[in-house]
Amino acid sequence: MRTIGVATCGGDAPGMNAAIRAITRIACTKNLKVLGFENGWNGLITNAFRHLLPHSVMGILHTGGTILRTSRSLEFRTEEGIKKAAETLANNNVDGLVVIGGNGSFNGALALSKETDTKIIGIPATIDNDVFGTNETIGFDTAVDTAVVAVDKIRDTMVSFKRVFVIEVMGRERGFIAATVGLAVGAEIVLVPEIQFDKNQVFKSIKEKRAKGKRSGIIVAAEGIGDCQKLAQEIEENTGAETRRSVLGYIQRGGNPSARSRLLASLFANKAIELLLNEQGNRVVGLQDGTITSIDLETSCKTEKPLELDLVNLASILTR
Amino acid sequence: MRTIGVATCGGDAPGMNAAIRAITRIACTKNLKVLGFENGWNGLITNAFRHLLPHSVMGILHTGGTILRTSRSLEFRTEEGIKKAAETLANNNVDGLVVIGGNGSFNGALALSKETDTKIIGIPATIDNDVFGTNETIGFDTAVDTAVVAVDKIRDTMVSFKRVFVIEVMGRERGFIAATVGLAVGAEIVLVPEIQFDKNQVFKSIKEKRAKGKRSGIIVAAEGIGDCQKLAQEIEENTGAETRRSVLGYIQRGGNPSARSRLLASLFANKAIELLLNEQGNRVVGLQDGTITSIDLETSCKTEKPLELDLVNLASILTR
Amino acid sequence: MRTIGVATCGGDAPGMNAAIRAITRIACTKNLKVLGFENGWNGLITNAFRHLLPHSVMGILHTGGTILRTSRSLEFRTEEGIKKAAETLANNNVDGLVVIGGNGSFNGALALSKETDTKIIGIPATIDNDVFGTNETIGFDTAVDTAVVAVDKIRDTMVSFKRVFVIEVMGRERGFIAATVGLAVGAEIVLVPEIQFDKNQVFKSIKEKRAKGKRSGIIVAAEGIGDCQKLAQEIEENTGAETRRSVLGYIQRGGNPSARSRLLASLFANKAIELLLNEQGNRVVGLQDGTITSIDLETSCKTEKPLELDLVNLASILTR
Amino acid sequence: MRTIGVATCGGDAPGMNAAIRAITRIACTKNLKVLGFENGWNGLITNAFRHLLPHSVMGILHTGGTILRTSRSLEFRTEEGIKKAAETLANNNVDGLVVIGGNGSFNGALALSKETDTKIIGIPATIDNDVFGTNETIGFDTAVDTAVVAVDKIRDTMVSFKRVFVIEVMGRERGFIAATVGLAVGAEIVLVPEIQFDKNQVFKSIKEKRAKGKRSGIIVAAEGIGDCQKLAQEIEENTGAETRRSVLGYIQRGGNPSARSRLLASLFANKAIELLLNEQGNRVVGLQDGTITSIDLETSCKTEKPLELDLVNLASILTR
Secondary structure (H helix, E strand, O other): OOEEEEEEOOOOOOOHHHHHHHHHHHHHHOOOEEEEEOOOHHHHHHOOEEEEOHHHHOOOOOOOOOOOOOOOOOHHHOHHHHHHHHHHHHHOOOOEEEEEEOHHHHHHHHHHHOOOOOEEEEEEEOOOOOOOOOOOOEOHHHHHHHHHHHHHHHHHHHHHHOOEEEEEEOOOOOOHHHHHHHHHHOOOEEEOOOOOOOHHHHHHHHHHHHHOOOOOEEEEEEHHHOOHHHHHHHHHHHHOOOEEEEEOHHHHHOOOOOHHHHHHHHHHHHHHHHHHHOOOOOEEEEEEOOEEEEEEHHHHHHOOOOOOHHHHHHHHHHOO | OOEEEEEEOOOOOOOHHHHHHHHHHHHHHOOOEEEEEOOOHHHHHHOOEEEEOHHHHOOOOOOOOOOOOOOOOOHHHOHHHHHHHHHHHHHOOOOEEEEEEOHHHHHHHHHHHOOOOOEEEEEEEOOOOOOOOOOOOEOHHHHHHHHHHHHHHHHHHHHHHOOEEEEEEOOOOOOHHHHHHHHHHOOOEEEOOOOOOOHHHHHHHHHHHHHOOOOOEEEEEEHHHOOHHHHHHHHHHHHOOOEEEEEOHHHHHOOOOOHHHHHHHHHHHHHHHHHHHOOOOOEEEEEEOOEEEEEEHHHHHHOOOOOOHHHHHHHHHHOO | OOEEEEEEOOOOOOOHHHHHHHHHHHHHHOOOEEEEEOOOHHHHHHOOEEEEOHHHHOOOOOOOOOOOOOOOOOHHHOHHHHHHHHHHHHHOOOOEEEEEEOHHHHHHHHHHHOOOOOEEEEEEEOOOOOOOOOOOOEOHHHHHHHHHHHHHHHHHHHHHHOOEEEEEEOOOOOOHHHHHHHHHHOOOEEEOOOOOOOHHHHHHHHHHHHHOOOOOEEEEEEHHHOOHHHHHHHHHHHHOOOEEEEEOHHHHHOOOOOHHHHHHHHHHHHHHHHHHHOOOOOEEEEEEOOEEEEEEHHHHHHOOOOOOHHHHHHHHHHOO | OOEEEEEEOOOOOOOHHHHHHHHHHHHHHOOOEEEEEOOOHHHHHHOOEEEEOHHHHOOOOOOOOOOOOOOOOOHHHOHHHHHHHHHHHHHOOOOEEEEEEOHHHHHHHHHHHOOOOOEEEEEEEOOOOOOOOOOOOEOHHHHHHHHHHHHHHHHHHHHHHOOEEEEEEOOOOOOHHHHHHHHHHOOOEEEOOOOOOOHHHHHHHHHHHHHOOOOOEEEEEEHHHOOHHHHHHHHHHHHOOOEEEEEOHHHHHOOOOOHHHHHHHHHHHHHHHHHHHOOOOOEEEEEEOOEEEEEEHHHHHHOOOOOOHHHHHHHHHHOO
């Protein structure tokens, strides 16, 4: 192992820069050469990279986004795109490649691994936390905290007006952010794609609380559950409660990473370099049961990470 | 002047609690009795109030929302509603009434003033900053800072992806929040309802910047300018720039007030009590040219506050 | 199990209120009566408590401090004090007692357990993270994040002036906060009481970095390592680097709890009630290897929790 | 006016970068050449500068510190140092020089102005707000907000323990930060260097509040009033109140500038360029009575800015 590459792919997540920094500095300590590919898979396809040295990553630990930039690459989904990326790796004698991203990026990495001898290691970084093989991804903790701070602000208006708020959080088709935020803000109801819900039950629950005198309330909904604007209207029509929707949106992706996201980034990077130095590839690093470990790349790609449904139940108990 | 009432009306704004606290404590120092009417005008219509003492307002200075709650009262827009409110004031021997709110609330106060002998003083508190007679309203500074922090977060994703973002801020039909936020975040383009804009100029400006290599950019748009989702789509179609919309929404109304919003609340409250002790009514307090002063209630209601167009021009110069 | 008590003891930590809320609401769901003892052990000594119902804990989830207040009780360290507390438990038929606090509080709980039949469960809540039997205590994550945000601010001045900063964080005689903050902020040097350090090595390291052109730097020091003011002076004298000390102080104890601290509080409370319903006592709940579990109270009190020295080493590698 | 220089001198303040950006971009729009001198006066003495173009100041608007760095220059206090700076200006044909800093920097600018034909304009940027000729300096609003957020956190511990806290804020020999923070946090007592205070009065006030049942309290003290640690001890000895001191320290200088500090920076920069284009020098720009204006440099240096004592009185009334 003499030369490694690193790229950030897919959606950006707070802590990606901390991971790039840690990969670079640890690798340099081990006398590895580090190439930073730009704009995600596009940089591998077009051979766009910069040589990363310890000072190249100065002053980025605490910043959001990614200095290597990212993109959603359509070309990389084609056989031709993947071949070009494999050629780039071969032409630059890249022995190991660290892919920082989420599920989609790891599927790309899996496809690429079949066309190259370069050892590929995935570092899970996505606010969605939907990567199998790790309890937590880089950026998840930050996104949750950002959402919680936002909901705490909305609570002021909610209480002042005795309103019901349907607050839509990110997470695509999964409910990890919604379940954690819901528990942390004391949401009356948490709606996640993993649990089918009956709108009539939602109306009933709100009406019961109003009958007991609790006139304001928070519903935290994952974006994957469907049309929240319509849901808010139906709640207002069916319960009489003044109901508003709020979409937290892109603020959840950005901002300075939390201490925990930075820490995870450093520990994952450390593990990734350790694996590469042991000539191991096709692995995804992760935090499992409190330990930094790794699992097979294909297993991570092909397995759906289960949502802890207990969290959703506990949120419900805690607002009674 | 022996008994005063206080109510928060219309939309909530950070710093309303600071104003309630200051009114109560200053009034008590002057041996006035303070009645806190609940749920805005509704409390005046239904005679719902609590007696406020210095300790009633302990621990609220730094909180968002309003402990007296607020509402948008339809009944108060009727002659009958206003008469009921006037009766409530008479029945409780309320000599002075402090109305904490925005334009709509002051129009209500003006209507009420014609049916009562109670001296009415308006304290401008709205995130929209659209009250004539004051350079700044309570809550405006906080809302602007909240929006700026949110845009700073979105900037991370924007730069990582080289995207254009259309960010919709509050302000109803006025552009005060948009103009100030736009300048503070370095927006490439600021769109406010007060200035007609030509979509083709927007497209042209974005294309010119892209031609020069600046591929990401922020457009801050007041909610009053129309459909931002459509605008984002048209920008993408006409410029080729990947464009996203983000609506900051209700987070702008909440949260702990900034030091400045708290200070303004205390100073406005101090002025309001001073006016009442001088038996003056039908006034709106304000900050004019650095001085705490007051103007006639009717003048405030009937005059449109001009937007400083210089700010919008300066924002444009600063992104060249 | 029909009646339980709950008290917050020792130093306050963000998330204590989330724990009180969860204990109360979960217990009420199980038809338990909940007594909230006030001012820590003092409330048990003086029989000062309030009956807690679900609505008593409304609106506290996101707040710092503790609504039950706390104190450092000298009387409770006497045999007499402990006997009084045992009598209070007996007189009120308290079957189970939940003690929310840190090491010192659990030592108190252990002493009390020898004088009472009430089942006692400890919930670890301290910013210091120094409780054996749990990887993380309630409040630790929040304190670390607060410290990290503060250091990020100081970094601006440090870089502008090319200064070295010795930043003293909390943690009493332990280095958990310092090690985690140091890694998260990219500290050049992390000083913890668990690792002896040689001042000359510190000077040498700073001089080497200056020779390479890196003129500013952060040293994160646990308060337990000794006099940081003197250290800063000695660094300046021995290296020529302009050096300043900053003590972060009490801000680390307060503020709204992070999502993670709130979550941990809810999960720990859930486990505590489960143990009590199973008639188990003398246990401390905790997070071990990703699982909510519990250990024997006496073992927790008598065992020193080890610091992960790897974190300190990794911090050092990452700044090379 | 063809070439201008810009330098940040003295202590750093949030918003300095916003000012550098605005100076550069506005000047370039007017076809001026901009030289950014580095490390404050030292850059003028040693002829260290970089040519600033619009893209040189990209991405800095929202950051704390100063990209031009700063220093406290001893050499500039000598006649020789000032002559060297004047030579640097002459050698580079600098027609106008913008000095961004506080009182000390403007005294330096005044001395320099006597040795050069270059027109000098001061932009007031210091967290201390102690520049005569402007109601507010760049950075003051940010520092106050940072201090207020910190005190809000300390309040949690204070209330939980029923303690008195003496909180020392920055401001050197002046009380602007202390007075504003004190009012914004609801401090029981505000101590500023401008008002002599009697310790016995402080003890008496605290004892009276305790007699009325208010056992916790905040004293906000300017660093210029003397030894706060000793004061805290004396309060504890004389009143029986558990009392702690907290020094907020360097966090007040750093962090992202508030919207208001950024806005002020842009407006001040705009005025500075306008003055230079009119061939005016020896001026300090400022905000006076709501208007951006300027005053004579020597007048600004030689006049002490008065503290609004009303704020301190109002703070006292508001905690009764």
